[in-house]
Amino acid sequence: MPLPYNRCQPNNEPSVYKWLRALHWWLLPGHCLLCDLGSGRDFDLCALCEADLPWIQVACPRCAVPLPSPAPGCARCLRRPPAFACTRAPMAYQGAVASLVPRWKKGELPALQRVLVGLLAARVAPAAAEVDLLVPVPLHRRRRAQRGFNQAQELALGLGAELGLPVLTRPVLRTRDTRSQQGLNAAARRRNLRGAFRVDADLSGCHVAVVDDVVTTGATAEALAVAVLRAGAQRVEVWAVARTPRPQA
Numbered sequence: 001m002p003l004p005y006n007r008c009q010p011n012n013e014p015s016v017y018k019w020l021r022a023l024h025w026w027l028l029p030g031h032c033l034l035c036d037l038g039s040g041r042d043f044d045l046c047a048l049c050e051a052d053l054p055w056i057q058v059a060c061p062r063c064a065v066p067l068p069s070p071a072p073g074c075a076r077c078l079r080r081p082p083a084f085a086c087t088r089a090p091m092a093y094q095g096a097v098a099s100l101v102p103r104w105k106k107g108e109l110p111a112l113q114r115v116l117v118g119l120l121a122a123r124v125a126p127a128a129a130e131v132d133l134l135v136p137v138p139l140h141r142r143r144r145a146q147r148g149f150n151q152a153q154e155l156a157l158g159l160g161a162e163l164g165l166p167v168l169t170r171p172v173l174r175t176r177d178t179r180s181q182q183g184l185n186a187a188a189r190r191r192n193l194r195g196a197f198r199v200d201a202d203l204s205g206c207h208v209a210v211v212d213d214v215v216t217t218g219a220t221a222e223a224l225a226v227a228v229l230r231a232g233a234q235r236v237e238v239w240a241v242a243r244t245p246r247p248q249a
Helices: 017-028 047-051 075-079 095-105 112-128 141-145 151-163 188-195 219-229
Strands: 087-088 134-138 172-174 197-199 207-215 235-243
Touching: 087 112, 095 112, 095 207, 095 235, 112 151, 112 207, 112 235, 134 151, 151 207, 197 219, 207 219, 219 235
Parallel strands: 087 235, 134 207, 207 235
Antiparallel strands: 172 197
8 A cells, every 4th residue: 555645755844743743643543654544443553554564474584584485594694694593574674664664763753663563562472482681773872862762772662561571771882883884785784883782781591682673784683693692692583673675686
């Protein structure tokens, strides 16, 4: 289902209308964020729009990149296995998801957080019993000051409340304000993030889920997973709302 024009296209409406619309979603839940109709449930997404989201049907079990058919892993993960054991990312970063997530990160659609947490929680719930704690991908303090919040942390806190899991935040640091990952290939992203994270906690024997909003190449999750394993974790997996499909050769 295509998004209405005012939901997916840039516009120049006065900021007061943006704030009023955001307030509307906070005060009047049960209206679909995609079609603007009543959702018919205590959830800001109707069943039809939820079904029409870009759900990933077949994916690499290690990095969650969409695959045309079931396989032990994608070529990249089979050639160079990542530090994390698996990735759970139920949707592809395209269509409605690629339109709404950036707006949420800019603070335009605060009610979307409840939707994203609910969608992700429902799909990782079967694995939650094997996880000891959640570790959101941290932002550097300068980036967080610019944005005003850390979207990965907000997701993790919501998931923790839904699934009854503790969330580790303060001892997990982004020690370097790395350059933007945009435009970098997978190898360059890994180099850019090498040594960017530090975990000042004893995670001996823990099964940890790293939480992020979108997995692009997996380089960020890989760098944080390495730091978590160095802190003693026994196993690390990745939970994310969406996975960016790999470009076709």
